[in-house]
Amino acid sequence: xxxxxxxxxxxxxxxxxxxxxxxxxxxxxxxxxxxxxxxxxxxxxxxxxxxxxxxxxxxxxxxxxxxxxxxxxxxxxxxxxxxxxxxxxxxxxxxxxxxxxxxxxxxxxxxxxxxxxxxxxxxxxxxxxxxxxxxxxxxxxxx
Amino acid sequence: xxxxxxxxxxxxxxxxxxxxxxxxxxxxxxxxxxxxxxxxxxxxxxxxxxxxxxxxxxxxxxxxxxxxxxxxxxxxxxxxxxxxxxxxxxxxxxxxxxxxxxxxxxxxxxxxxxxxxxxxxxxxxxxxxxxxxxxxxxxxxxxxxxxxxxxxxxxxxxxxxxxxxxxxxxxxxxxxxxxxxxxxxxxxxxxxxxxxxxxxxxxxxxxxxxxxxxxxxxxxxxxxxxxxxxxxxxxxxxxxxxxxxxxxxxxxxxxxxxxxxxxxxxxxxxxxxxxxxxxxxxxxxxxxxxxxxxxxxxxxxxxxxxxxxxxxxxxxxxxxxxxxxxxxxxxxxxxxxxxxxxxxxxxxxxxxxxxxxxxxxxxxxxxxxxxxxxxxxxxxxxxxxxxxxxxxxxxxxxxxxxxxxxx
Numbered sequence: 001x002x003x004x005x006x007x008x009x010x011x012x013x014x015x016x017x018x019x020x021x022x023x024x025x026x027x028x029x030x031x032x033x034x035x036x037x038x039x040x041x042x043x044x045x046x047x048x049x050x051x052x053x054x055x056x057x058x059x060x061x062x063x064x065x066x067x068x069x070x071x072x073x074x075x076x077x078x079x080x081x082x083x084x085x086x087x088x089x090x091x092x093x094x095x096x097x098x099x100x101x102x103x104x105x106x107x108x109x110x111x112x113x114x115x116x117x118x119x120x121x122x123x124x125x126x127x128x129x130x131x132x133x134x135x136x137x138x139x140x141x142x143x
Numbered sequence: 144x145x146x147x148x149x150x151x152x153x154x155x156x157x158x159x160x161x162x163x164x165x166x167x168x169x170x171x172x173x174x175x176x177x178x179x180x181x182x183x184x185x186x187x188x189x190x191x192x193x194x195x196x197x198x199x200x201x202x203x204x205x206x207x208x209x210x211x212x213x214x215x216x217x218x219x220x221x222x223x224x225x226x227x228x229x230x231x232x233x234x235x236x237x238x239x240x241x242x243x244x245x246x247x248x249x250x251x252x253x254x255x256x257x258x259x260x261x262x263x264x265x266x267x268x269x270x271x272x273x274x275x276x277x278x279x280x281x282x283x284x285x286x287x288x289x290x291x292x293x294x295x296x297x298x299x300x301x302x303x304x305x306x307x308x309x310x311x312x313x314x315x316x317x318x319x320x321x322x323x324x325x326x327x328x329x330x331x332x333x334x335x336x337x338x339x340x341x342x343x344x345x346x347x348x349x350x351x352x353x354x355x356x357x358x359x360x361x362x363x364x365x366x367x368x369x370x371x372x373x374x375x376x377x378x379x380x381x382x383x384x385x386x387x388x389x390x391x392x393x394x395x396x397x398x399x400x401x402x403x404x405x406x407x408x409x410x411x412x413x414x415x416x417x418x419x420x421x422x423x424x425x426x427x428x429x430x431x432x433x434x435x436x437x438x439x440x441x442x443x444x445x446x447x448x449x450x451x452x453x454x455x456x457x458x459x460x461x462x463x464x465x466x467x468x469x470x471x472x473x474x475x476x477x478x479x480x481x482x483x484x485x486x487x488x489x490x491x492x493x494x495x496x497x498x499x500x501x502x503x504x505x506x507x508x509x510x511x512x513x514x515x516x517x518x519x520x521x522x523x524x525x526x527x528x529x530x531x532x533x534x535x536x537x538x539x540x541x542x543x544x545x546x547x548x549x550x
Contacts, residue, residue, distance in 0.1 A: 022163045024186050026502045028211020028292040030162060031255060035281075038258075038274035052159025070164055070185045073156050099208050103189035104533050124211060124292050 015047040019057035025064025028124035029091035036127035054080040065093040065100045066107040078114045086117040095119045160491035163501040187505035194465040210503040216445040218297040224441035224454040235422040237301030242380040246410045252446035263491040301427025342397035346481040346493035358477045360448020365398035372444035384416045396496040469503030
């Protein structure tokens, strides 16, 4: 690994900016993601910062199964993100469709639409599990 | 003079101010909002339809996942309807525990809302404070039921978890702590000049408009509509406890904040009364697998307003029809009125002030054919046929279920 690449990787791991997108979730995973960012769990100590636009974000945190109406928007948001980009699927619905799998308006998990880097199961995934998943993803980037 | 240009700003489905995907097309003249087109449906998953393919017991858990914030709301509302059809008498202790979780849920939801409202007006300290305190009630819920968000407390005929005296003591300690904190929030909401200045006069919904548009919950109570299902049509153990319905005549976002923080205090008092008078005895009765033919409507005062469930049973172990009317659906019509002639910068807080929950609300989709730009709404029969075919492809044949008796 060249020195430049090493520095870039180091910087990337220290400041992963996330964008949260609800693709049809029931809010449970969403509030747990927000809970992970607030004082008790404080995901920010790993440099994680919640951003408002996909253009600023490195990691797309998705919750919920992909509904047919959101599908195009999810792809569009994914395409707007700058490389390198990662996707975390939070919750059972995002991983596989969960309880909503087989519903007529649900396409399936996030990986039915866009590639996923990390899966965090749970209904809903607890803030502890979300922190664990985020840290594991960041550790894997060290390469 | 040139006529002012009308400018259309699309907000959503992904927007930093929105926690869930929904879409607003805002017509602007300068900074002023002339009109809003609200488009919802991004969260529609088809849960009502899926309920018809599952047994009643499975449905309790599926319905709990309609919404992650009012999970107990939907589950309770559904089991109440099923219990009414089956003629089940839930033991007193079961009803008390159901009410206990309902009030704890209200506390967590209102604290959550207060934080989100703070965030929307750029007062992030409030978000961090309330969410820190919210963890106290989340711990209590996790201790009582095993789940932080989806409690799995309800079952048809009662509740699934009993409460020990030690747990009850823990709840009471937590309530004392939260009450202390809430007093601070009340002081903050009523006394802090900057907060009052930011929220007063924003998102005004007059009493007449509120009644006309059928708003519910804290949104309606802040417009001085004295309406609360807990008092008007007592369910569970609400008939046994005394509490006051908080109303406010500010008619704006400030009023909605006041109503919610004051309701927190009422919830603490309800919980203390419930635990003090908690009756002994069983917590559930055994429910039959097959529910007799019948239909029922169940009402429930969710943290956001009145939630209505309709269940139609056909004598099998699966329901014939389940219909959910979530409180946000009643309130979202009022948002349009609240936004008129306001500034664009007020939009996030006005939308947040009804405490929207679109995963509850999105009950149908309007299919638009891209090529011909025709839109069509599927009728109930077509949708049913589509559903049967969809499940038949997966090897489940629902069309064999014959409804023998009409009612």
